[in-house]
Amino acid sequence: MAQKQISVKLWFEKEEKYKTFIAPRTNTKTLYEALELDEAAAKNTNSIKEVLKSLEDRMKFIVRVFRNQFTxxxxxxxxxxxxxxxxxxxxxxxIMGYEEVKEEEDFLPGVETEAFQQKKE
Known part of the structure; x- marks a missing residue:
């Protein structure tokens, strides 16, 4: 069985190409921090400033999870x-185990949002 890895595929404008990054092994400490950020995100929905701050906190965390392979x-x-x-x-x-980590090479397939799927139905 192939090892499951957390990954992200990012576009680099200057190089005009995508690069795929693989996160190193995550541990329980990472899980706890992810759960805390997730809880904070659920609570901080009173203003757009809170939502943006929460999103930025989670993006900073993701950069750290990937051990600063990208900024x-x-x-x-x-x-x-x-x-x-x-x-x-x-x-x-x-990271939190709520979604199954993909084993496939294509890490960003065309994902449709729930709203788009409901429109199609």
Whole structure:
């Protein structure tokens, strides 16, 4: 069985190409921090400033989980605007065990949002 790894695929504008990054092994300390950030995100929904701060905190955490293989700015610029929420949610979910980590090589398949899927039905 192939080893399951948390990964992200980011676009680098200057090089005009995607790069895929694999997170090193995560541990229980990482899990606890992810759960705390997730809880804070659920509570901080009263203003857009709180939502943005929570999103940035989770993005900074993800950069650390990937051991700074890319910067916060590269993470922010490497995803399209409509991908950010889904990718942060997916990576956090994989760290916390809420989502199954993919074994496939294509780490960013065309994912449809729930709203889009409901529209199709």
């Amino acid at each position: 916060l700015e590269e993470f922010q610029e490497g995803l399209q605007s409509f991908e950010v929420s889904d990718e942060v949610r997916r990576i956090m979910g994989e």
